[in-house]
Amino acid sequence: MNGRLLILTLKGLARRWKNVLRVSVAVILSFAFVTGILLFQENMYNWQIANAKKHFGDWFVMDIVSEDTQNAVLASFPYLDKAVTAKAVNEVYDEYEESTGIMVGNMSGEFVEHNNITVEQGRMPEKTDEIAVEWNSLLKLNQSYNIGDSIELIFVDSKSETGYTTRNYTLSGILTSYTNVWVNGKALPGVIMCEEELDNIKRSERIIYCYPLKSFVKEDDYRLIYNRICDDAKSRRVGYFNEAVYEIKPWGNQFLYQYMYVLVMIIGIASITYQMLSYNKSRKNVRDIQKQLGAGKGQRFGIFFTENVIIILISAVL
Numbered sequence: 001m002n003g004r005l006l007i008l009t010l011k012g013l014a015r016r017w018k019n020v021l022r023v024s025v026a027v028i029l030s031f032a033f034v035t036g037i038l039l040f041q042e043n044m045y046n047w048q049i050a051n052a053k054k055h056f057g058d059w060f061v062m063d064i065v066s067e068d069t070q071n072a073v074l075a076s077f078p079y080l081d082k083a084v085t086a087k088a089v090n091e092v093y094d095e096y097e098e099s100t101g102i103m104v105g106n107m108s109g110e111f112v113e114h115n116n117i118t119v120e121q122g123r124m125p126e127k128t129d130e131i132a133v134e135w136n137s138l139l140k141l142n143q144s145y146n147i148g149d150s151i152e153l154i155f156v157d158s159k160s161e162t163g164y165t166t167r168n169y170t171l172s173g174i175l176t177s178y179t180n181v182w183v184n185g186k187a188l189p190g191v192i193m194c195e196e197e198l199d200n201i202k203r204s205e206r207i208i209y210c211y212p213l214k215s216f217v218k219e220d221d222y223r224l225i226y227n228r229i230c231d232d233a234k235s236r237r238v239g240y241f242n243e244a245v246y247e248i249k250p251w252g253n254q255f256l257y258q259y260m261y262v263l264v265m266i267i268g269i270a271s272i273t274y275q276m277l278s279y280n281k282s283r284k285n286v287r288d289i290q291k292q293l294g295a296g297k298g299q300r301f302g303i304f305f306t307e308n309v310i311i312i313l314i315s316a317v318l
Contacts, residue, residue, distance in 0.1 A: 105189030122173035137190030
């Protein structure tokens with residue numbers, strides 16, 4: 001296609017700018033539809049992840065040990081960030097001397113902040129006679145739900161003649177629930193105390209290490225990373241994998257995601273193709289005139305190709 005024919009093609013497009021504009025707008029809408037759906041899918045996934053982290057903790061692997069010694073593989077694994085810690089030293093028993101399953105301990109400030117644990121009412125304990133309790137544990141205790149009220153707790157105490165000790169604390173704060181929703185949340189302390197008071201009621205000590213993923217890690221299947229950790233540790237399971245967060249799939253499952261992706265692409269391609277075919281059909285008479293004036297098959301195809309490329313480029317840029 002020579003320069004003179006290209007100039008004539010561009011002039012022809014300029015004279016029919018209204019027709020070209022209509023086709024371009026239709027193509028733009030097709031582009032926008034496809035892009036919008038794909039962005040919606042990506043944003044939905046990000047929203048699901050953020051919402052899951054809010055409810056289930058922003059950690060990737062949780063490891064619980066009886067000594068203050070980290071697992072060497074977890075501590076050095078390149079995809080894992082520095083661990084945040086909590087600890088449990090005893091558990092609460094009811095009046096019939098049966099375990100309630102509620103652990104007593106405390107959490108570091110980094111643990112609370114990083115895992116989106118919030119104080120819904122009141123504040124964290126500041127004195128030895130104060131406690132903060134998460135909602136699920138508070139409901140199990142079934143004593144009081146008002147800040148400032150007294151809460152009675154019964155612990156195992158080997159130094160006591162009865163084997164148990166009873167203490168009263170002031171409820172200083174109520175936290176969002178996590179023991180009943182997190183993976184292995186029952187191992188976390190549902191009753192939070194000051195460090196000084198924990199020394200008075202300590203029965204045994206378990207350290208909870210929660211390892212978050214580093215911010216740069218993006219993966220379609222996060223369980224592969226966890227399996228790699230297990231392989232490096234030469235163990236079938238290392239800690240607990242936060243599957244409630246990292247196995248979320250957009251629109252519910254992977255099959256539906258793939259189906260929607262293919263469907264959207266087909267709709268977008270079909271829409272653009274239809275608009276271009278409709279435009280070229282309206283130009284059939286012009287093609288016949290060009291043929292009668294002596295334009296060869298290659299020249300007519302060059303004009304046809306150039307017009308369509310320009311329309312699509314304009315639409316894509318806009």
